Amino acid sequence: MSQVNNFVIKLANVNGTGSASANGLVMKAIFRMGVPVVGKNIFPSNIQGLPTWFEIRVSREGYLARSGEVDVMVAMNGQTFDRDLKEVSPGGVLLYDSTWPRERSIKRHDVTVLGIPLARMCNETFENPRARILMKNMSYVGALAALLNLDMAVLRELIEEQFASKKKLVGANIQAIELGYNYALENFKCPLASHIEPMDKTAGHIMIDGNTAAALGCVYAGATVGAWYPITPSTSMMDAFRSFSEKTRVDKETGEKNFCIIQAEDELAAIGMVIGANWAGARSFTPTSGPGVSLMSEFLGFAYYAEIPMVLFNIQRAGPSTGMPTRTQQSDLLLCAYASHGDTRHVLLIPDDPRECFDMAVQAFDLSDRLQTPVMVLSDLDIGMNDWMVPELEWDDNYRPDRGKVLTDADLAKVEKFYRYVDSDGDGITYRTYPGGDPKGAYFVRGSSHNKFGAYTESSAEYKEVLDRLLVKWETAKTVVPGPVIRSSDQPGRTAIVTMGSCAAACREASHKLAAKGIHLDYMRVRAFPFGEEVEQFLEEHDHIIVVEQNRDAQLRTLLMTETRVHKDKLHSVLHYDGQPLDYRIVVAGVEEFLSKGEMA
Amino acid sequence: MSQVNNFVIKLANVNGTGSASANGLVMKAIFRMGVPVVGKNIFPSNIQGLPTWFEIRVSREGYLARSGEVDVMVAMNGQTFDRDLKEVSPGGVLLYDSTWPRERSIKRHDVTVLGIPLARMCNETFENPRARILMKNMSYVGALAALLNLDMAVLRELIEEQFASKKKLVGANIQAIELGYNYALENFKCPLASHIEPMDKTAGHIMIDGNTAAALGCVYAGATVGAWYPITPSTSMMDAFRSFSEKTRVDKETGEKNFCIIQAEDELAAIGMVIGANWAGARSFTPTSGPGVSLMSEFLGFAYYAEIPMVLFNIQRAGPSTGMPTRTQQSDLLLCAYASHGDTRHVLLIPDDPRECFDMAVQAFDLSDRLQTPVMVLSDLDIGMNDWMVPELEWDDNYRPDRGKVLTDADLAKVEKFYRYVDSDGDGITYRTYPGGDPKGAYFVRGSSHNKFGAYTESSAEYKEVLDRLLVKWETAKTVVPGPVIRSSDQPGRTAIVTMGSCAAACREASHKLAAKGIHLDYMRVRAFPFGEEVEQFLEEHDHIIVVEQNRDAQLRTLLMTETRVHKDKLHSVLHYDGQPLDYRIVVAGVEEFLSKGEMA
Amino acid sequence: MSFVSKPRIIHKSLKRNALGLTVRDYEGVATTLCAGCGHDSITAAIVQAFWEMDMPAQQVAKMSGIGCSSKTTGYFLSAAHGVNSVHGRMPSVTTGANAARRDLTYIGISGDGDSMSIGLGQFAHVIRRNLDMLYMIENNGVYGLTKGQFSASADLGSQTKKGEANQQPPIDPVKASLAMGASFVARAFSGDKEQLVPLIKAGLRHKGFALLDVISPCVTFNDHATSTKSYAYTREYYHPAIHADFIPPSEEIVARYDEGETMDVQLHDGSHVILRKVDKDYDPTDRGRAFNFLMDAQDRGEVVTGLLYIDQKQGDMHQRSGTASKPLGRMEHQELCPGSEVLKDLQKAYR
Amino acid sequence: MSFVSKPRIIHKSLKRNALGLTVRDYEGVATTLCAGCGHDSITAAIVQAFWEMDMPAQQVAKMSGIGCSSKTTGYFLSAAHGVNSVHGRMPSVTTGANAARRDLTYIGISGDGDSMSIGLGQFAHVIRRNLDMLYMIENNGVYGLTKGQFSASADLGSQTKKGEANQQPPIDPVKASLAMGASFVARAFSGDKEQLVPLIKAGLRHKGFALLDVISPCVTFNDHATSTKSYAYTREYYHPAIHADFIPPSEEIVARYDEGETMDVQLHDGSHVILRKVDKDYDPTDRGRAFNFLMDAQDRGEVVTGLLYIDQKQGDMHQRSGTASKPLGRMEHQELCPGSEVLKDLQKAYR
Numbered sequence A, B: 001m002s003q004v005n006n007f008v009i010k011l012a013n014v015n016g017t018g019s020a021s022a023n024g025l026v027m028k029a030i031f032r033m034g035v036p037v038v039g040k041n042i043f044p045s046n047i048q049g050l051p052t053w054f055e056i057r058v059s060r061e062g063y064l065a066r067s068g069e070v071d072v073m074v075a076m077n078g079q080t081f082d083r084d085l086k087e088v089s090p091g092g093v094l095l096y097d098s099t100w101p102r103e104r105s106i107k108r109h110d111v112t113v114l115g116i117p118l119a120r121m122c123n124e125t126f127e128n129p130r131a132r133i134l135m136k137n138m139s140y141v142g143a144l145a146a147l148l149n150l151d152m153a154v155l156r157e158l159i160e161e162q163f164a165s166k167k168k169l170v171g172a173n174i175q176a177i178e179l180g181y182n183y184a185l186e187n188f189k190c191p192l193a194s195h196i197e198p199m200d201k202t203a204g205h206i207m208i209d210g211n212t213a214a215a216l217g218c219v220y221a222g223a224t225v226g227a228w229y230p231i232t233p234s235t236s237m238m239d240a241f242r243s244f245s246e247k248t249r250v251d252k253e254t255g256e257k258n259f260c261i262i263q264a265e266d267e268l269a270a271i272g273m274v275i276g277a278n279w280a281g282a283r284s285f286t287p288t289s290g291p292g293v294s295l296m297s298e299f300l301g302f303a304y305y306a307e308i309p310m311v312l313f314n315i316q317r318a319g320p321s322t323g324m325p326t327r328t329q330q331s332d333l334l335l336c337a338y339a340s341h342g343d344t345r346h347v348l349l350i351p352d353d354p355r356e357c358f359d360m361a362v363q364a365f366d367l368s369d370r371l372q373t374p375v376m377v378l379s380d381l382d383i384g385m386n387d388w389m390v391p392e393l394e395w396d397d398n399y400r401p402d403r404g405k406v407l408t409d410a411d412l413a414k415v416e417k418f419y420r421y422v423d424s425d426g427d428g429i430t431y432r433t434y435p436g437g438d439p440k441g442a443y444f445v446r447g448s449s450h451n452k453f454g455a456y457t458e459s460s461a462e463y464k465e466v467l468d469r470l471l472v473k474w475e476t477a478k479t480v481v482p483g484p485v486i487r488s489s490d491q492p493g494r495t496a497i498v499t500m501g502s503c504a505a506a507c508r509e510a511s512h513k514l515a516a517k518g519i520h521l522d523y524m525r526v527r528a529f530p531f532g533e534e535v536e537q538f539l540e541e542h543d544h545i546i547v548v549e550q551n552r553d554a555q556l557r558t559l560l561m562t563e564t565r566v567h568k569d570k571l572h573s574v575l576h577y578d579g580q581p582l583d584y585r586i587v588v589a590g591v592e593e594f595l596s597k598g599e600m601a
Numbered sequence C, D: 001m002s003f004v005s006k007p008r009i010i011h012k013s014l015k016r017n018a019l020g021l022t023v024r025d026y027e028g029v030a031t032t033l034c035a036g037c038g039h040d041s042i043t044a045a046i047v048q049a050f051w052e053m054d055m056p057a058q059q060v061a062k063m064s065g066i067g068c069s070s071k072t073t074g075y076f077l078s079a080a081h082g083v084n085s086v087h088g089r090m091p092s093v094t095t096g097a098n099a100a101r102r103d104l105t106y107i108g109i110s111g112d113g114d115s116m117s118i119g120l121g122q123f124a125h126v127i128r129r130n131l132d133m134l135y136m137i138e139n140n141g142v143y144g145l146t147k148g149q150f151s152a153s154a155d156l157g158s159q160t161k162k163g164e165a166n167q168q169p170p171i172d173p174v175k176a177s178l179a180m181g182a183s184f185v186a187r188a189f190s191g192d193k194e195q196l197v198p199l200i201k202a203g204l205r206h207k208g209f210a211l212l213d214v215i216s217p218c219v220t221f222n223d224h225a226t227s228t229k230s231y232a233y234t235r236e237y238y239h240p241a242i243h244a245d246f247i248p249p250s251e252e253i254v255a256r257y258d259e260g261e262t263m264d265v266q267l268h269d270g271s272h273v274i275l276r277k278v279d280k281d282y283d284p285t286d287r288g289r290a291f292n293f294l295m296d297a298q299d300r301g302e303v304v305t306g307l308l309y310i311d312q313k314q315g316d317m318h319q320r321s322g323t324a325s326k327p328l329g330r331m332e333h334q335e336l337c338p339g340s341e342v343l344k345d346l347q348k349a350y351r
């Protein structure tokens, strides 16, 4: 297969050296050249001095998952030089800073090793010691430009845009790029076999990470109160919400802010604030990650039982416990589905890319207001913190928030008496009011047992009546949450892949690769819990269902087993949980292994 | 059926009036007369002034569950008089204080209503206003003695024992009893059809509640550090642990205490203390209830991943949220099984009565030390706070705690190097050391990703290796947790009841009643999670399995569905979750309903 | 579970406030607390204060956690919205509510257990944010609802009903809130309505966080035979271990004394608390002095009451962060959603 | 993830302590903190203190929560056991460990985020119990590990790397612990080993709870262009929004000054902190005075260092509750299990 517009560049750096902007530049340049691209940042849970990698996949077909290959390695980190060299695919290229000699314990005859004296060149060119570090990054960008055939005009344009507010930096950066560019041109055969040729496949697309997109969704949904306690990998979501809000929600004249962001003292407080704000009628949310959800468990049960809307974004990381805070996983599914003691169950939305993060952020608020219950959006580090190429976000100006069954003062004037928990429509959802309105609508919220009138009760029958109605509401939830994405294969059959969230990209590519081998699989990506009728039907229509997910304990398979009618013997697992974003080859291998076993049986 | 030694007395009181001791006296007297008896306390979540009921079931057959009947009602609470009258079974008797007339909105011609001017008699006899309240209670005990044929000598003996340290109270109490006794003898036909005749069926038995028994188990298991935050219905467990420890663990000479009880500032701190103490080599535990477990979720994942033993007693109450703190339920099963974010799973023990609370308390420490993981004992309010008749607790003086794989300094001297998480035996359990020992055994505990040597790692492979070994340990757990209790029916068949914990008594009685109708059901009570091979086999051997449990969402059925090989269509639910202890008739009705549907199908 | 529904007969003779409402209109459902509980006296004072302030019910949000004390929000202002949240977390829920509706008046009721143990972190941080609310602690030194364990505000050496002695020094909500920078700090006694009502009104009016610590005797779990001077002599027929569920009838404790004076109040268990009311000329604007004054009084075994500290210059949470004056919860979608054109524009940065 | 394994070459010339150990023997794994981080200076002081005390490693338990600061327990005393627990919960784990093994020496390392936000409740209550431990806060005013949000100890008006200004007044660990009744309260600066080492030793030796708040500059997230005086002029080639992941190389900040003196220390971001060392004749046994002294210094914009308060008479947790002197974790089963005869006896009450 030709490697033009179809290869992986991996950049090995030390964190804290400013390499992220350089690496992003390479990716952005390829994107601007019309070639589909995706980036995965693999970084440590510390601040400075440890290894970090950035993987850029260039895919003319538009595949967004990892491929497991490394065609071009930029090995800037002496600590990891050996393993980086080891990781290069046969026939690949490794670029390194030859200022200092690298001791190599391994030999790779199948890899072309290119040395450039980056540090030396930069030291000779730039005075300032900090500049030298940063410019060294730029100079490898230049070398890559030559080797990969990146458009220098695009690079220049990007530099000019980035440093628009600090124009005097433009020159130095371009100078550094040229240092590397010229050196490579003069010393190596350029371009490499793996290189870029302009295409037009990125028009109408953006490169964005899920946390940014979700934050934008919150702004557009009309969320005003954000409360959170910092935790990786969710933190950037609140940063983005703050920055979009500062841009779009500050009164030009008065400086008044149409939002309120509160850094809470911990997660227990953050969720309490979100519950309080939603109760009082503001759309409010909290971004967090696994440990935060554990701490929020008690309050989640309160919101479930007292029927207060609230939106939580769980940007999942690798557990258990503190686990790997900078690695990805989908291992909080069961926790989120049933968080809290007693009979509790929660509505979940599971986006597969940043665009869906945006859409589902809006949906989450609508569903939560409508169902008067917590809605959790289960993203993960891979979606949340990596830049994905997605179609531009769209907004319908006719959108009006669905605030659900809320009685205004005018509505209250028409009723004789208001009771908070009486189900007058049979859908399990009852009417609520906001504080500050007509006293006729006043009611008392409690997490202790209450009857349908909202009064405290210890009567078994009254208690049970409310608990049973919550099940009716749950049935309603099934009908209003987003349905699955289903793709029939070219040759629809009785075997299928079922997956969720960030596994989608790898599953899509795996399906294509398998189809090419004659293995045709139908495909369903569940997007919400509880599962609705479409999910049931798809499961019913298939005999062998391979559930692909990123956790050890097959949590999606578990949920399907208990929360749908599916016969569990039909469900098989492909599990990936080492913290790296899913690689499509793992899916291919998993499916093939299953099929080969099946044939043996 | 004759009502001798076979009826239910229900006493309706106002809480805070000291009726508990009077009601206990009635129950104890019956017990001392050799007649099997059990008491259920139904009390409000407040301190004074609200209705409270005490239900005494007298059962010559030794049935311990509720029967749903009320043969003798002692209606001392004006607030609830009407509903108390309504609840009396046809042909039953209602006793009330006729000092003040009761307005009755309902008429019961099928109930014998007996009025005694208890308050008036007591006011005439006793001076002190507080005494009058207490003595009124005693006087209805006297009336019951006459009506039920209680042995006055036994009552006197009980009074003398109770007031051994305050002898001067004996006279007044007996006087009050006699007031009621004589009045009843003189005015009513005594005894009633429902009355007591001495038997010898309580020898070798005690009347004890589960929290007391569990506390005693902790003392015997050698637990030294107890940390907790008060929460109903678990609080009495720590009270009992303190009182037994004061009795048996204080050095007579020095007054030094061989235990340390810490009232923590909240549940998060309580579990932290327990983890710290167990890490440092002391057996340590915390009693709590649902909301506490929610708050402990983060730390449970830490203990799971860092592999620190710890024992938690969850005395379950009705959820969700604050729910009904003084009502019983089994609705924390799923939470406890999977508490915390990430891939976590926990070992559970599920006792069915106070005696098993004692035994399982000891087992919990042994299993936790052996498996180096949290063990949760799932009791509930019904078991924990009600007095059950159980065979005397037994202790084998040859018992030695199983502290699991702990290397002493002597052991360490023999090894070259110590690595905390290397599995040298293939059972998934690795060796640990206590602090304060040979520095060779020093290691660093962390909830962040670590390799098998205990070092911090962000390597996918090393991380996964440890996570996978935890699954091996989980398999080991299946082989060492207590197996189920299985009872084949007289006509073993393909239909069975499966249940857990406090449902056992009702299921046993229901089985007998059903057998009498020709419906023979095999029976299995699971006693632990994970489920072992015996559970699997039993499930395999039956086609229709009726899962009886006390929660809305069929949590045991859910666990069986996902954590055993059973085909889920075989599992049917009988659910009870209104907060009252399970009544055997609910089980009978549930089974009959299922069978009738089955026949229709 | 109020079985006796409270008759709402409004006597013609009852005085009406500017809204035409009587004190009765400010009541809630019937209390289920123990007869004589200090908390009920406080409820009465709150009712009085709101009535005197001509407060419309829809202006008020009643917030609480879990405990006997936390139940009391049900016992006043039925016509106001309220949240009885989870144990120790009232501050965060109130913070969120206030973030959404800065135009409402927040009254939070908590207990010493709710605030000084499980809720200490939230207590400190709501102070730090100077959230605009009145925060009342109904302080009885015990966990009433869970039957008498010590709270963190229990005095050293005091004993439970079961006879255990407290070994830990108390955390004093007043000192703690001064150290955390509270902008209004006051203390009162449940039985002294004359002092309590004005302090409640002042706290409600204060723009920012107002702490009002109210000593509120628990008639049930302080009534133990072991206390220095107790009712034991009246309890001839009573055996605490056996009548563990017996709660003798009690009456509200009432206290009246003047500014600058001390007053020795006997509690139900026979023990005493010596209250000192701050002087008319006490200057409550000096935080350092307030602290010293408290320390000195403590050395003398006195519990100081009154308005101890006030600082009206600190901005509340919204003033500090520049939130819009129109409550966020009342904004229309149009005021919040930037629209499709802006979205296009914002996305330029992602190309 | 220490990639460079630290060579443990022990120079012959290194001095040995009474146990025959060199300072090197008290080190841990190589640090992964940013070059110049104040926390590493503190680690060096801890190593020094233990070495000077001739402390055997098995005598020590190292406890921490989560944060850059909390990582540092890995960087000293490899031969000691340690628990790196969860965020903000080190105090409870230490309490449990101490309950089991009262014979060990506990050193807990925390951050200002770990202790003043999520962990404030546990911090206050471990003080209240007077747990026998040295509790060190490596105080940098930010959340280092999560990249520079304000912590609750951040000064009013200070700014993040992104340019937001802090709107909340700080919670000062020293004042908070005084208010909570701590029996040993001290403050130091990471760069002043001369003062720090003796305070660590004193805190370790103190029987009861010892708080040591150490100002420890975060070289990374205090280095923002917006601070009053900054390195900005040296940063010609740097654009904070674009080089967000760039952490310029820094060096440890060192300070030396005498008792009773003040010292103006410039931090990496160019801002200043004025330290005042308490005088030789300062009396640290008067809690009220300590509080005033702190307030006065604060008014002058000074941060007081030194041993600020000590009370050696308060019993620690075990002394208060009469725990056996033999550590509970070392008791044999026979010492704990009452045996079958006693069980029979106890059950008489249940017949």
Ligand SMILES: Cc1ncc(C[n+]2csc(CCOP(=O)(O)OP(=O)(O)O)c2C)c(N)n1
Pocket (backbone or CB within 6 Å): B229, B230, B231, B232, B267, B291, B292, B295, B322, C066, C067, C068, C069, C070, C087, C110, C111, C112, C113, C114, C115, C138, C140, C142, C143, C144, C145, C146, C151
């Ligand atoms: C998470 C949680 N833990 C424990 C409890 C049990 N609990 C209910 S109220 C209470 C203490 C109440 O004490 P306080 O706040 O002083 O109120 P009081 O009853 O004395 O007025 C406790 C521990 C609970 N409801 N939730």
Ligand SMILES: Cc1ncc(C[n+]2csc(CCOP(=O)(O)OP(=O)(O)O)c2C)c(N)n1
Pocket (backbone or CB within 6 Å): A229, A230, A231, A232, A267, A291, A292, A295, A322, D066, D067, D068, D069, D070, D087, D110, D111, D112, D113, D114, D115, D138, D140, D142, D143, D144, D145, D146, D151
């Ligand atoms: C429950 C939980 N919430 C959030 C986090 C994320 N987190 C890790 S460290 C930290 C703050 C650390 O600040 P500090 O204690 O001051 O330490 P520093 O890094 O500044 O030394 C946070 C919020 C976490 N690990 N756990």
Ligand code: SF4
Pocket (backbone or CB within 6 Å): B047, B048, C032, C033, C034, C036, C037, C038, C039, C068, C069, C140, C144, C145, C217, C218, C219, C220, C221
């Ligand atoms: S237990 Fe105490 S605090 Fe609770 S209602 Fe009774 S008197 Fe009041």
Ligand code: SF4
Pocket (backbone or CB within 6 Å): A047, A048, D032, D033, D034, D036, D037, D038, D039, D068, D069, D140, D144, D145, D217, D218, D219, D220, D221
């Ligand atoms: S981020 Fe700050 S606190 Fe963390 S290691 Fe770097 S300098 Fe130290």
Ligand SMILES: [Mg+2]
Pocket (backbone or CB within 6 Å): C067, C069, C111, C112, C113, C138, C139, C140, C141, C142, C143, C144, C151
């Ligand atoms: Mg209290």
Ligand SMILES: [Mg+2]
Pocket (backbone or CB within 6 Å): D067, D069, D111, D112, D113, D138, D139, D140, D141, D142, D143, D144, D151
């Ligand atoms: Mg910090």
